[in-house]
Amino acid sequence: MRCPLLLLLLGPLYTVIQAQQIYVKETLTGIIDQEAILPCTISSDPNIRVSQIMWEKGGNSIAVYSPQHGTHVSEPNRYQLLEPSPSSATLRILSLRAAEEGDYSCEVTLFPAGNRKATTKLAVIAVPQNSAEANSEALANGEEQTVATCRSSNGRPPSRITWQTSLPGNVTTIMTNGTNGTYTVVSRYVMTPTSQADGMPITCNIDHESAAVPIPLRLSVMYPPEVTVEGYDDNWHLKRNGVFLTCSAKGNPHPTSYTWKTADGSSLPPTVRAKDNMLYVDEVDERVNRSFLCEVTNALGSRAYRQDVLVREHAMQTQTNAGAIAGGVIGVILVLLLLAAIVFIVIKRKGLHSKQDRGTYSPKTRVFGTGKPSQEFTYQDDGELDKPLKGPGPMRDSGLSPSLGEDEDEEERLKYKVLEDDEEDERFNEVGPMLQLRPHPQIGAYLDDDMESQTDGSIISRTAVYV
Structure with missing residues (x-):
């Protein structure tokens, strides 16, 4: 009889104890070298008395608050309790370190209810320092080299680096441990550079818990000049005036000089003038009938392009673009007319055959009457x-x-x-x-x-x- 009576007396108190709650943040992220705030509050009830609030990590007490005995902190230069009271005890970590990552428990002693505990999972991260650069000394010499480097330093957790480009190549990545539990990640893009890769876009993508950072780059590949000559139309004839040749070149570094020569080593004809990358011919004569060289130089060397010039006695008869277009239009019209005539003839022949088929119907003999001489009738068209x-x-x-x-x-x-x-x-x-x-x-x-x-x-x- 005593047990049921005891339960009856303690029933209301048990309900109040169960209703007593401790509120904390389940997860929290802090940044290295910055402070972190871990709140802990207790729902108030006049029938429940708070005897003590304690923060601990890994079974070790960090800070304790007691309404009777006051506050005690294990490392005052690192931890604090912000305005503790029977209903609140918020823990402040002054400067986070990587080692302070883990589970922090707020344990409350209640009378007569006993102890209650709630836990906050603290993650400690470090925002990395990100950078990327193209290798300015990459040389188009047929050998595999590093053309771009991407770096994410002192991050926690370590960053993830990927590359985005249309150029074929390989990636090498190295991760090292930094100070205070951080990591440094270095990624390199390796390929065999060519002159076509110079100036091409490439992007380093750095993905971290704190942010995703893309860093766009332009490759720089060094190569000697590549030379072409334009302006010769294979119609240089005697007495023609105002013709010229243009020497175009690209290279890294940029070309510094242009030199015009003859292929046989002789001097330029009197009617020919050279200025920078242009070769002007005032009037075409027999002396222009030769090969010309345009030599271009940059820091890596010199390259030349040879243009053979054939001087004709008379101008070539060339068809203008307008004449070619007009001839094409006339040809199309003639083809359409021919097709229309063929279709007309075919349709007309089909009509004649159809009419002839109706007019040449084979007559049949029908006999009318009985017992009398037969009469033959012919079908009429x-x-x-x-x-x-x-x-x-x-x-x-x-x-x-x-x-x-x-x-x-x-x-x-x-x-x-x-x-x-x-x-x-x-x-x-x-x-x-x-x-x-x-x-x-x-x-x-x-x-x-x-x-x-x-x-x-x-x-x-x-x-x-x-x-």
């Missing part, structure tokens, strides 16, 4: 429907026209024939074109037996199918 229909030939007497005896004169026969043609034309105009029945020449008698007279004066077939 659509293109002939616009033409007037013509009768198949002289019709035999079907009883609709007056009988003509053999002793009638020929004039009456012709008169009756004209009347029959007029009646046939009137029927064509009334009903339009239709399928024509063409009697087979061998069975002409069939038409007389098949035709039937109508009340309107027309004559139709008994067996033909009309469209």
Whole structure:
């Protein structure tokens, strides 16, 4: 019975103790040779009394505060407690060293609750001193050399160095321990330099906990002069005036002098004048027909370029750019016209073949009626429907026209024939074109037996199918 009663009496106090909290920063970063502030506060409660607040590292006491006994610090020249009280005891480290990196615990003694502890993880860093430079003595001599160097000194933790460039090469990196727990990192970019690498960009990227620092550089590669001569168009002819040659050179260091010579060692012709990197020819004559040398010098040596000049008797006929463009345009137009003509001919031939295919339809023989002589009909091309229909030939007497005896004169026969043609034309105009029945020449008698007279004066077939 006593245990339940004791728990009942201590229950409210247990709740207050559990509610008591200690507040610190879980992680903190400090910089070498600068101060660091580590706060520690205690939530206040009238039922709880703070007997002591103590900061320790690795089990060793650094500073202690007690409301009854005051403050005690192990190394006053390095540590301090800022305005300690029963609710706060902030630790101040005056000058950080690399060895002071680690876990710091704030332990509070509470009555009657006992001890409570909270820990701050302190990281100590050192901001490095960064620099980079291109090797001004790199020489394009075919040997591998260091062309750029990047340095990050006295940093903590050690810096990470990378290079960014389009030039092929290798990287060598060395790290050494500095004072007070710092590190120095030196990285070198190594390659076989060429004249094309001179002035090319390269960047040293330094990555550290404190900052990321890019350092752009331009390479410097020393090489002797590289020389070219411009201005000769292979059309130097007699009596031509105002021509000249230009000597262009680049090098590191920059070229210091330009010298014009003849390849055979003779002096320059009287009509030729040399000034710096220019060679002027006032008037072309036979004496200009030779080879000229432009020699350029810098600190690493001299290099020369040879230009052969051929003097022509007459000027070459050259096509101007405008003439070339006009000729090209005319050629394109002619090609397009030719293609259009070919397409037109092809389309027209296809149309003719299609029409011929419709006009040469193979006729088929159809038989109408039963028990009577057969009649052959020929399919007529659509293109002939616009033409007037013509009768198949002289019709035999079907009883609709007056009988003509053999002793009638020929004039009456012709008169009756004209009347029959007029009646046939009137029927064509009334009903339009239709399928024509063409009697087979061998069975002409069939038409007389098949035709039937109508009340309107027309004559139709008994067996033909009309469209």
